[in-house]
Amino acid sequence: MEFEAEEIDIxxxxxxxxxxxVDAEELGxxxxxxxxxxxxxxxxxxxxxxxxxxxxxxxxxxxxxxGHLTGAVNVRLAPRPNSVSAIRKKLDDIExxxxxxxxxxxxxxxxxLNDMELAAYVIGTYxxxxxxxxxxxxxxxxxxxxxxxxxxxxxxxxxxxIGGVAGNRVTPIIIPIVAAAGVKIPKTSSRAVTSPAGTxxxxxxxCDVEFTLAEIREIVDSTxxxxxWGGSVDLSPVDDKIIRAETPxxxxxxxxxxxxxxxxxxxxxxxxxxxxxxxxxGSKVDTLPAARELAExxxxxxxxxxxxxxxxxxxxxxxxxxxIGPLLEARDVLRxxxxxxxxxxxxxxxxxxxxxxxxxxVDRRAADVLDSGEALAKLREMIEAQNGDPTVTPEDLxxxxxxxxxxxxxxxVVAHVNNRHVSEIARRAGAPKxxxxxxxxxxxxxxxxxxxxxxxxVYAEKTDKLEDAMSLESxxxxxxxxxRDEALVERI
Numbered sequence: 001m002e003f004e005a006e007e008i009d010i011x012x013x014x015x016x017x018x019x020x021x022v023d024a025e026e027l028g029x030x031x032x033x034x035x036x037x038x039x040x041x042x043x044x045x046x047x048x049x050x051x052x053x054x055x056x057x058x059x060x061x062x063x064x065x066x067g068h069l070t071g072a073v074n075v076r077l078a079p080r081p082n083s084v085s086a087i088r089k090k091l092d093d094i095e096x097x098x099x100x101x102x103x104x105x106x107x108x109x110x111x112x113l114n115d116m117e118l119a120a121y122v123i124g125t126y127x128x129x130x131x132x133x134x135x136x137x138x139x140x141x142x143x144x145x146x147x148x149x150x151x152x153x154x155x156x157x158x159x160x161x162i163g164g165v166a167g168n169r170v171t172p173i174i175i176p177i178v179a180a181a182g183v184k185i186p187k188t189s190s191r192a193v194t195s196p197a198g199t200x201x202x203x204x205x206x207c208d209v210e211f212t213l214a215e216i217r218e219i220v221d222s223t224x225x226x227x228x229w230g231g232s233v234d235l236s237p238v239d240d241k242i243i244r245a246e247t248p249x250x251x252x253x254x255x256x257x258x259x260x261x262x263x264x265x266x267x268x269x270x271x272x273x274x275x276x277x278x279x280x281x282g283s284k285v286d287t288l289p290a291a292r293e294l295a296e297x298x299x300x301x302x303x304x305x306x307x308x309x310x311x312x313x314x315x316x317x318x319x320x321x322x323x324i325g326p327l328l329e330a331r332d333v334l335r336x337x338x339x340x341x342x343x344x345x346x347x348x349x350x351x352x353x354x355x356x357x358x359x360x361x362v363d364r365r366a367a368d369v370l371d372s373g374e375a376l377a378k379l380r381e382m383i384e385a386q387n388g389d390p391t392v393t394p395e396d397l398x399x400x401x402x403x404x405x406x407x408x409x410x411x412x413v414v415a416h417v418n419n420r421h422v423s424e425i426a427r428r429a430g431a432p433k434x435x436x437x438x439x440x441x442x443x444x445x446x447x448x449x450x451x452x453x454x455x456x457x458v459y460a461e462k463t464d465k466l467e468d469a470m471s472l473e474s475x476x477x478x479x480x481x482x483x484r485d486e487a488l489v490e491r492i
Contacts (some may be wrong), residue, residue, distance in 0.1 A: 130255025164284035179225035207388025278316025325438015416480035
């Protein structure tokens with residue numbers, strides 16, 4: 001059927017086509033069906049939604065991702081994607097072969113799957129898991145889709161944390177240490193999905209993070225590293241689409257985590273990667289045995305992809321650093337690189353950098369690079385290359401003007417700081433969208449407190465968001481005070 005197409009802004013992430021119900025009936029199309037839209041000899045797939053009010057008969061409306069299809073178009077029903085049968089097999093807990101995984105990856109990449117079908121894939125991998133062989137093949141297929149970065153050097157370093165720990169902003173400390181030691185380390189990072197800040201959100205407080213592949217090359221050639229947002233380039237793009245489907249369900253299957261991380265690293269041209277796996281109450285991985293099993297699988301899949309992987313298993317049952325939220329985390333980073341800051345943040349970043357330098361055969365101590373000021377100078381060099389102010393200091397970074405303090409209701413010892421609760425309070429305060437919002441922790445596990453002592457401060461840019469954050473705080477146990485014995489049990 002022939003239609004006149006126009007663009008409509010309804011905020012849909014998927015390539016959506018709005019059809020009048022009359023036209024849909026004639027086409028035989030139902031909600032979430034696919035249609036083929038032909039224009040100028042090219043065919044594009046769209047996902048159907050029905051309307052009786054927004055679009056009159058004889059016209060269709062397309063969302064921004066299909067905005068190139070305005071004007072006269074021809075529309076017909078599209079066949080069901082081949083990968084749907086493979087997704088059903090996964091739901092039936094049948095192991096998939098390489099060609100089936102490749103179909104799924106290709107159909108996700110080309111937007112051939114509707115939201116229900118993509119959700120079914122995510123649920124299948126969560127419920128039935130991915131075998132080690134499936135994980136290897138899936139990672140391989142995901143890395144083959146999208147753009148690739150290649151480098152002339154035989155050694156290219158990288159680092160990743162599987163997340164789940166509030167704060168933990170070690171990456172902007174590690175990258176300048178390793179780069180200052182003479183190792184190429186182009187780092188693409190994510191923005192926050194469910195956390196108060198991703199690495200890209202924190203770095204964006206200091207400089208730009210969105211660049212083309214050509215610009216990334218230029219930055220890395222001049223500074224030996226970069227701290228950029230991975231979403232601005234097309235490296236393993238299927239990963240981003242899968243994450244969007246996982247987020248509403250708050251699920252992160254281990255096999256998919258490995259495929260997600262290592263497909264990105266392979267696409268970015270890395271050869272040596274340190275993967276941080278925090279474990280503990282409130283983290284993504286609950287127990288030490290589970291963390292060890294995940295680490296072994298990371299290394300096996302890395303070998304399959306010709307990547308050298310080292311995994312660090314770290315305690316993740318409380319936040320790392322003091323600041324939680326983009327600006328507060330950026331301030332911690334600058335303080336550590338300047339010789340101060342939270343000691344736990346410095347120690348973790350220093351240890352991970354040390355492991356990475358050992359992996360690539362560089363005979364330098366991370367502590368020496370930090371203490372000499374070389375790492376701070378390198379970060380300032382990167383900030384300038386990424387259009388920021390290289391003279392920025394921690395004192396220049398002022399958090400939100402609206403604040404509220406949370407105090408201990410009894411004397412004792414801090415027994416637990418809940419990652420999920422403090423993260424959600426920081427998000428209610430406005431982070432990461434409001435970059436100056438978040439939480440600053442005054443106490444950590446093991447600290448002795450008296451009744452009335454300040455436990456943490458909530459910062460916001462708007463009063464209503466501060467009120468929302470404090471309303472949540474009153475209902476959850478973000479910082480738990482116990483006896484000295486209880487605190488010791490927590491730390492074992």
